[in-house]
Amino acid sequence: MEHTTGFVLPNSGHNRDDESSRMGMWLFLFTELLLFGGLFIVYMVYRMLNHEAFLLSSFELNVTMGTVNTVVLLVSSMTVAMSITAVQRGNNALSAKLLAITLGLSLVFLVIKYFEWSAKIHHGLFPGMDLYKALPKGESLFFFLYFIMTGLHALHIIIGAVLMGVTIYRTKKGLINSDNYTLTENTGLYWHLVDLIWIYLFPLFYLIH
Amino acid sequence: MENHKENTSHPKVHISSFRDHWSTLATLLLLTAVTVVISVFGANLAALSVATALLIATVKVMVVAYYFMHLKYEKKIYTYLLLLVVLLFLAFTILTAIEYYNR
Known part of the structure; x- marks a missing residue:
């Protein structure tokens, strides 16, 4: 680092700010909360207007699959939190392994979701299909919201899975270590948000009978 | 340096x-x-x-x-910001519902 010019950037030598990175992730998560919050308001309002129809339709959803997926997400939330503990303790191999388990669980979630959606689509309940169009207004709306909200959530799962893949790659390469693990933390935070959203989606769609 | x-x-x-x-x-x-x-x-x-x-x-x-x-171990600002977002959301939702049902 030459000082001959008489001018040195205040932080020359490193251009990382872990605290700000994490704050940035949290601010992004707040916008995500408001995005889903908007959807929850739509759900709430139409549920109030179509109380019986929503009640009736919710029995069509598979509680077992919903419960299994809830457990899958909760366990994956733990494994991603553990991977941060591992990397903080300097155990990169274990951290990568725990992230890989999390990635695996995200795929399990998607496969179960795929079977759930397929069953509904097979019955013709996807918006625009025959049974869907034959349903009374309130009931078709329930399935419309079901597909929109679980669909947007599944999209978040996919993004989280990709993020997880990148984090595993960088951990294995040694680019992430006990001194520099903000990516692992931010991936974790994002993954927990995906879990948080599901914690509300699950009872609202599957359980409230 | x-x-x-x-x-x-x-x-x-x-x-x-x-x-x-x-x-x-x-x-x-x-x-x-x-x-x-x-x-x-x-x-x-x-x-x-x-x-x-x-x-x-x-x-x-x-x-x-x-x-x-890790909110427990983070600076308090994170908790406050989260509470702000949640309270804004709840205030809007609940006030609207109360307004509607009291007509």
Whole structure:
């Protein structure tokens, strides 16, 4: 680092700010909360207007699959939190392994979701299909919201899975270590948000009978 | 050149133990079980009301945020910002509902 010019950037030598990175992730998560919050308001309002129809339709959803997926997400939330503990303790191999388990669980979630959606689509309940169009207004709306909200959530799962893949790659390469693990933390935070959203989606769609 | 101090952003980080993570998971699974059991087998009890379900879900969310997302060990500003977002959302939602049902 030459000082001959008489001018040195205040932080020359490193251009990382872990605290700000994490704050940035949290601010992004707040916008995500408001995005889903908007959807929850739509759900709430139409549920109030179509109380019986929503009640009736919710029995069509598979509680077992919903419960299994809830457990899958909760366990994956733990494994991603553990991977941060591992990397903080300097155990990169274990951290990568725990992230890989999390990635695996995200795929399990998607496969179960795929079977759930397929069953509904097979019955013709996807918006625009025959049974869907034959349903009374309130009931078709329930399935419309079901597909929109679980669909947007599944999209978040996919993004989280990709993020997880990148984090595993960088951990294995040694680019992430006990001194520099903000990516692992931010991936974790994002993954927990995906879990948080599901914690509300699950009872609202599957359980409230 | 003291600017080369490596990592100043984790001055004193709290490292949660694996044991802590297991207990957090156990709590979350227990709460999930409670919700599902009430909903599926609670036919003779009062069925799971929206309020109960949302209450249990909110407790779960707080557990996830507090322990898994490390809010407990972060600077207080994160908690305050989160509360601000949640309160804004709730104020808008609840005030609108009250306004509508009191007409």
